[in-house]
Amino acid sequence: xxxxxxxxxxxxxxxxxxxxxxxxxxxxxxxxxxxxxxxxxxxxxxxxxxxxxxxxxxxxxxxxxxxxxxxxxxxxxxxxxxxxxxxxxxxxxxxxxxxxxxxxxxxxxxxxxxxxxxxxxxxxxxxxxxxxxxxxxxxxxxxxxxxxxxxxxxxxxxxxxxxxxxxxxxxxxxxxxxxxxxxxxxxxxxxxxxxxxxxxxxxxxxxxxxxxxxxxxxxxxxxxxxxxxxxxxxxxxxxxxxxxxxxxxxxxxxxxxxxxxxxxxxxxxxxxxxxxxxxxxxxxxxxxxxxxxxxxxxxxxxxxxxxxxxxxxxxxxxxxxxxxxxxxxxxxxxxxxxxxxxxxxxxxxx
Amino acid sequence: xxxxxxxxxxxxxxxxxxxxxxxxxxxxxxxxxxxxxxxxxxxxxxxxxxxxxxxxxxxxxxxxxxxxxxxxxxxxxxxxxxxxxxxxxxxxxxxxxxxxxxxxxxxxxxxxxxxxxxxxxxxxxxxxxxxxxxxxxxxxxxxxxxxxxxxxxxxxxxxxxxxxxxxxxxxxxxxxxxxxxxxxxxxxxxxxxxxxxxxxxxxxxxxxxxxxxxxxxxxxxxxxxxxxxxxxxxxxxxxxxxxxxxxxxxxxxxxxxxxxxxxxxxxxxxxxxxxxxxxxxxxxxxxxxxxxxxxxxxxxxxxxxxxxxxxxxxxxxxxxxxxxxxxxxxxxxxxxxxxxxxxxxxxxxx
Ligand SMILES: CC(C)[C@H](C(=O)O)[C@@H](O)C(=O)O
Ligand SMILES: CC(C)[C@H](C(=O)O)[C@@H](O)C(=O)O
Numbered sequence: 001x002x003x004x005x006x007x008x009x010x011x012x013x014x015x016x017x018x019x020x021x022x023x024x025x026x027x028x029x030x031x032x033x034x035x036x037x038x039x040x041x042x043x044x045x046x047x048x049x050x051x052x053x054x055x056x057x058x059x060x061x062x063x064x065x066x067x068x069x070x071x072x073x074x075x076x077x078x079x080x081x082x083x084x085x086x087x088x089x090x091x092x093x094x095x096x097x098x099x100x101x102x103x104x105x106x107x108x109x110x111x112x113x114x115x116x117x118x119x120x121x122x123x124x125x126x127x128x129x130x131x132x133x134x135x136x137x138x139x140x141x142x143x144x145x146x147x148x149x150x151x152x153x154x155x156x157x158x159x160x161x162x163x164x165x166x167x168x169x170x171x172x173x174x175x176x177x178x179x180x181x182x183x184x185x186x187x188x189x190x191x192x193x194x195x196x197x198x199x200x201x202x203x204x205x206x207x208x209x210x211x212x213x214x215x216x217x218x219x220x221x222x223x224x225x226x227x228x229x230x231x232x233x234x235x236x237x238x239x240x241x242x243x244x245x246x247x248x249x250x251x252x253x254x255x256x257x258x259x260x261x262x263x264x265x266x267x268x269x270x271x272x273x274x275x276x277x278x279x280x281x282x283x284x285x286x287x288x289x290x291x292x293x294x295x296x297x298x299x300x301x302x303x304x305x306x307x308x309x310x311x312x313x314x315x316x317x318x319x320x321x322x323x324x325x326x327x328x329x330x331x332x333x334x335x336x337x338x339x340x341x342x343x344x345x346x347x348x349x350x
Numbered sequence: 351x352x353x354x355x356x357x358x359x360x361x362x363x364x365x366x367x368x369x370x371x372x373x374x375x376x377x378x379x380x381x382x383x384x385x386x387x388x389x390x391x392x393x394x395x396x397x398x399x400x401x402x403x404x405x406x407x408x409x410x411x412x413x414x415x416x417x418x419x420x421x422x423x424x425x426x427x428x429x430x431x432x433x434x435x436x437x438x439x440x441x442x443x444x445x446x447x448x449x450x451x452x453x454x455x456x457x458x459x460x461x462x463x464x465x466x467x468x469x470x471x472x473x474x475x476x477x478x479x480x481x482x483x484x485x486x487x488x489x490x491x492x493x494x495x496x497x498x499x500x501x502x503x504x505x506x507x508x509x510x511x512x513x514x515x516x517x518x519x520x521x522x523x524x525x526x527x528x529x530x531x532x533x534x535x536x537x538x539x540x541x542x543x544x545x546x547x548x549x550x551x552x553x554x555x556x557x558x559x560x561x562x563x564x565x566x567x568x569x570x571x572x573x574x575x576x577x578x579x580x581x582x583x584x585x586x587x588x589x590x591x592x593x594x595x596x597x598x599x600x601x602x603x604x605x606x607x608x609x610x611x612x613x614x615x616x617x618x619x620x621x622x623x624x625x626x627x628x629x630x631x632x633x634x635x636x637x638x639x640x641x642x643x644x645x646x647x648x649x650x651x652x653x654x655x656x657x658x659x660x661x662x663x664x665x666x667x668x669x670x671x672x673x674x675x676x677x678x679x680x681x682x683x684x685x686x687x688x689x690x691x692x693x694x695x696x697x698x699x700x
Pocket of ligand 2: 434437594
């Protein structure tokens with residue numbers, strides 16, 4: 001059985017994942033690690049971004065570490081075979097419905113934020129984004145010709161009680177181990193799915209998590225509050241589309257974009273999917289300039305949430321902090337270390 | 351015929367609109383002004399937030415100035431008769447499909463932003479949000495019981511070529527009078543409506559606006575870029591839902607939230623709907639604390655875009671700037687002027 005399946009993917013994905021692999025081999029030499037093609041490179045080799053074999057391997061691994069997918073060379077691929085489609089199919093196929101997207105401000109980097117320092121210092125905010133439902137997956141979806149000329153496009157947002165409940169449960173459980181506060185973001189004032197979202201979260205809270213503080217917030221106001229004063233938040237749970245946008249805004253605020261990992265989790269006992277939140281960055285791919293810390297911290301989350309080795313996770317985290325404290329900086333952090341040198345710095349700190 | 355229909359609405363709406371009215375009477379004594387109930391107060395009086403008479407009056411006025419609608423007391427009203435539903439019906443009934451939402455940083459207030467000063471100083475960014483289509487209006491939309499227990503909610507995002515074209519045309523035209531740059535934001539990588547959006551904007555650009563620079567940007571990346579470096583943008587056109595979220599984030603960044611107006615425009619010759627972007631702020635309603643400048647600046651936009659009096663608009667704008675330069679500040683700006691005193695300050699500056 002594979003413990004850790006690596007899907008390096010496209011662009012800077014392979015470079016950063018290679019450093020995470022070095023770290024994994026150093027801290028857990030007994031781990032069985034496999035690697036497979038996914039994304040644009042899989043499309044080039046097999047005509048599809050996600051083959052059945054790779055999906056099966058992902059489902060039977062204990063954790064999957066993804067690099068990044070996509071790039072301009074696949075923009076013209078058929079829609080259902082573009083790298084992004086492969087990513088949606090991987091998420092759905094692995095049933096990883098809860099996407100943990102931390103917005104963390106690393107002390108050494110507080111000045112890199114576009115926000116004033118006092119607003120982001122110490123920020124530790126977790127967005128739990130629903131990942132396998134909503135408008136990305138609902139049907140019908142189509143573009144049709146209209147009789148009188150012109151066309152019409154339709155996408156469908158669908159959420160069931162069960163889908164909302166399971167992701168909200170993850171958020172409440174997380175909050176218990178943190179500052180005990182959950183914000184639930186939707187547009188219940190204008191969307192039926194928002195209305196159901198609010199009701200289901202309210203009921204679940206009363207039934208299973210009365211000890212956690214719950215606040216409802218409209219998604220547009222959430223966007224405002226995230227840029228106004230992000231430290232008011234602890235955990236925010238929201239749907240796939242709002243989560244995509246809000247978590248990207250929150251992450252950008254930290255000034256640590258190249259350093260942020262993410263986890264996508266399913267039911268207990270099922271493998272998690274881990275990936276840096278940065279993209280494939282085609283502009284700097286292959287040049288050894290990418291920061292591997294987001295990938296290394298994604299590995300850290302995998303040890304913590306899927307591989308059952310929290311002490312190993314702690315060791316990795318401490319090593320990253322130490323490397324930063326020692327002044328290790330890739331270009332995105334204003335330094336001149338290469339991807340490999342940053343990997344070295346973490347290995348030395350281990 | 352009414353030139354200007356005032357819909358003061360709920361919460362702080364009446365207070366701020368009263369100051370805009372004083373300004374209108376001062377700069378254009380010949381203007382015929384009417385006032386009507388709209389929002390929660392209309393629901394209380396007539397059982398609906400928007401009566402047929404008021405919609406007819408709005409459609410036949412030359413411009414409509416709205417205050418704000420909503421408040422906790424109407425949260426329990428039937429969904430189709432809540433203040434927000436009235437607002438959607440007013441927008442649809444007036445056919446104001448292009449919502450101009452400026453994010454402007456007033457020099458006197460640059461330090462009030464949560465962003466570092468050098469990132470927002472001089473910011474003048476306009477989001478053009480599609481306002482009468484998309485997921486707010488698409489059908490089917492419903493919540494249904496599922497056979498096995500639980501429920502299922504559905505909302506539908508629909509866009510036609512014609513809807514996309516007319517709002518994009520407004521954005522391109524605006525850009526010509528500004529810095530000649532349009533960003534079009536969607537999620538064409540995962541949504542069919544995003545794909546159609548991108549195609550229609552691309553075609554329109556090639557056909558009618560080859561002189562304007564057009565950039566396509568994914569909505570999640572737009573959220574990031576807005577908080578990273580908002581001054582890279584001139585005009586951004588996007589759909590109803592993305593526009594709601596992105597424009598709120600952008601507005602908050604300016605530090606001038608209590609000062610930002612908005613316009614919703616339809617076809618040439620049709621009345622526009624003007625409103626402050628702030629909400630009804632029930633917590634400070636009735637206390638004379640609200641900043642009336644957003645309402646006064648919405649009036650300014652009405653003179654410019656619907657009433658055909660650009661010089662009057664210029665006069666109002668100059669008076670607001672002068673009042674601020676003279677140190678006039680309501681509480682949200684760190685001062686202690688009341689709503690009426692801020693109105694006085696603008697009148698004196700006139
Ligand atoms: C690549 C894309 C499909 C994806 C998404 O929108 O989910 C990305 O933006 C993300 O946030 O992981
Ligand atoms: C009140 C609400 C329906 C409205 C919207 O979402 O359109 C508001 O948020 C806005 O942005 O004007």
